[in-house]
Amino acid sequence: MMGRPNEPLRVGRIDYANAWPLFHYLEDYTEQAGIDVVLKVPAELNRLLREGEIQVSAVSSYAYGMNDQDYILLPHLSVGSEGKVNSILLFLKEPIEQSPPKHIAVTTASATSVNLLKILMKKYYELDPIYEPAEPNLEHMLESADAALLIGDPAIRESWESKGLTVIDLGEVWNLWTGLAMTYAVVAARKEAVESYPEAFQRLYRAFTASKEQSVDNLKPLIEKACEQLGGDPAYWQMYFTSLNYDFGQKQQEGLTLYFRYAKELGLLDHEVSLHFYKEESLPNR
Numbered sequence: 001m002m003g004r005p006n007e008p009l010r011v012g013r014i015d016y017a018n019a020w021p022l023f024h025y026l027e028d029y030t031e032q033a034g035i036d037v038v039l040k041v042p043a044e045l046n047r048l049l050r051e052g053e054i055q056v057s058a059v060s061s062y063a064y065g066m067n068d069q070d071y072i073l074l075p076h077l078s079v080g081s082e083g084k085v086n087s088i089l090l091f092l093k094e095p096i097e098q099s100p101p102k103h104i105a106v107t108t109a110s111a112t113s114v115n116l117l118k119i120l121m122k123k124y125y126e127l128d129p130i131y132e133p134a135e136p137n138l139e140h141m142l143e144s145a146d147a148a149l150l151i152g153d154p155a156i157r158e159s160w161e162s163k164g165l166t167v168i169d170l171g172e173v174w175n176l177w178t179g180l181a182m183t184y185a186v187v188a189a190r191k192e193a194v195e196s197y198p199e200a201f202q203r204l205y206r207a208f209t210a211s212k213e214q215s216v217d218n219l220k221p222l223i224e225k226a227c228e229q230l231g232g233d234p235a236y237w238q239m240y241f242t243s244l245n246y247d248f249g250q251k252q253q254e255g256l257t258l259y260f261r262y263a264k265e266l267g268l269l270d271h272e273v274s275l276h277f278y279k280e281e282s283l284p285n286r
């Protein structure tokens, strides 16, 4: 259903634990405003936002880069890390120095990380493997490839299993190489939707920031939910949620800007990306 006439917003939510802090309390703060939350993996949300099926969403940062002329970023919100991310992982049959991968299977759920992998392979490892999009199933992926990229909860689950694979954390390599943070997801809105529904947007934006603050201030409820739904122990989830960063300040913008620059340089994006932000103060004050 398209939402009620006075509250037309359909909001995309990433169906992984990494995005919980942005969304966990969102509906508590929208004051029964009746937003419709659509739960999908990032690549699906990227498509729905591009096609205008949803008006605002947590999306792959790369998807923002593809569509920056049509989108507005919600400030101070992201999913990123400065160092290990723990859920964007390349699983290799052999150590990379010993046997550089020739074929890498990459999850169809991702956009940012697939392109981050391409940047790191080309510029950091100086390798030129063939990439094959694949459903996120490690065993199947490794039947025909030397390495496989997983993101989100499937990556976490596989990182708990010891299958004798070498594991490379892309957030860690990016940080070692550039000294910068990396932002994997941003919250973006379609420009025309922000212009058409300014008040609903303002409420939604405030709800996002409140949800984020409440989550980060007290991780306990999220940690409990993660243990229940995904397994693992409280210490793991404490480490996971505190390694991730949900702000989008100077530091995060600097890292993402460099990522977009490299993506353009390698032909993964066909234009320079600029970061435009939603400005609350530009809205009518009521």
Ligand SMILES: C=C(O[C@@H]1C=C(C(=O)O)C=C[C@H]1O)C(=O)O
Residues within 6 Å of the ligand: 014, 016, 018, 042, 043, 059, 060, 061, 079, 085, 087, 088, 109, 110, 111, 112, 113, 114, 151, 152, 153, 155, 184, 185
């Ligand atoms: C930290 C993560 O960030 C994500 C990675 C994304 C991508 O690669 O396109 C998109 C959204 C986030 O879910 C993760 O999925 O593990």
